[in-house]
Amino acid sequence: MPGRTGRPRTVGASPTGLGTRADILHAGARLFCTVGYGSTSTHALARVAGVRQATLYHHFPGKHAVLLELLLGTVQPSLDAARDLLGRDEPAPARLWSLCAGDVRLLCSGEDNLGALYLLPELDDERFAPFHERRAELEGTYRALVAACGVPPADVVRTAALVLGLVESVILQRRRAPETLDARTAEAVADAALALVGLDPDACAAHARTARTLLPAAAAD
């Protein structure tokens, strides 16, 4: 089988068609988001991925490494977009709008609700520190843009936390009532973020127009 690396599968073809490693990550996403992390055994992980436990351990030192790779893969596209937006010259509200709308779209995309991994109670473990570092950097971008929108310094941390909290609220909404998410959700969150930083509706609308021209560029980087 060309293009395949690692140890052989138990049976059949790769469920994802992307190879053993992707199958294990896919199984991890599915199990961690439904039965939870603590109660998912490496045995169950291997079974759902359609591989032997030995194969799983060939690719990952343990289930924590599967979760960490999933977490990093989920935060990285947001971070790439955030770094790109930080370096641009457009007005801060337009960049904040773009960051929020892009993050909501990422959280609403894909087959699995990977953002739900952020809600797991076990993330406090220091083995997930690399994820927390990247998420702190993402929150730093939110703070920088919130501050650049003219929010008083004493209110920046609180306001940025609310903006990011509003963005990430779509995770729980997607789990509980996915039918309430629609094509307008991302823009509604981004509009609300500008209201949170104190802009009036007319200013919001103007910045949203600028921001819509930014989105494809940020996504293409």
Added chain:
Amino acid sequence: MPGRTGRPRTVGASPTGLGTRADILHAGARLFCTVGYGSTSTHALARVAGVRQATLYHHFPGKHAVLLELLLGTVQPSLDAARDLLGRDEPAPARLWSLCAGDVRLLCSGEDNLGALYLLPELDDERFAPFHERRAELEGTYRALVAACGVPPADVVRTAALVLGLVESVILQRRRAPETLDARTAEAVADAALALVGLDPDACAAHARTARTLLPAAAAD
């Protein structure tokens, strides 16, 4: 020991001082919010509560019943306040502001971050249906007040979900960075909710003044 019911403890006095049932609930809150629900055994629950497993089963049919009681106890005060606010005559924006500020205060109060129970991946189980019914009623109140604030019918579900999402975002914030929550957070969320329903800052400020006179009454009911 007066006022105590049920089977005897393993050793020592009740850790909470509130009796065996409260000790078990307290242990459940602590364990479910840290090590998770799936990986908390009834053995661990009993040990942390300082009771025998047989005592635990005397009070609860299983750990699901402990979690359900915790969930119901967390949503009930919000629901009581919501029902009270629905029946009042004050302008809808003032009542929505009061509901949001009150819910944020509830979610930020208490020794344990009980709202974190809402984030557990295992809540899909039908044994937690009574909680989901009450939470749906709470969301219904948010929708009714959002609609009464003049939000167009087509936008009510999406907007109410964002408002409630913003309120509940303090749960994850409390877990990750409790130092970023302060005395102003509840009012900042409530102000943001009025911005989400489309009110301008001046109207928000006026309704917030009305709402502050509502809070003690709602809390006292």
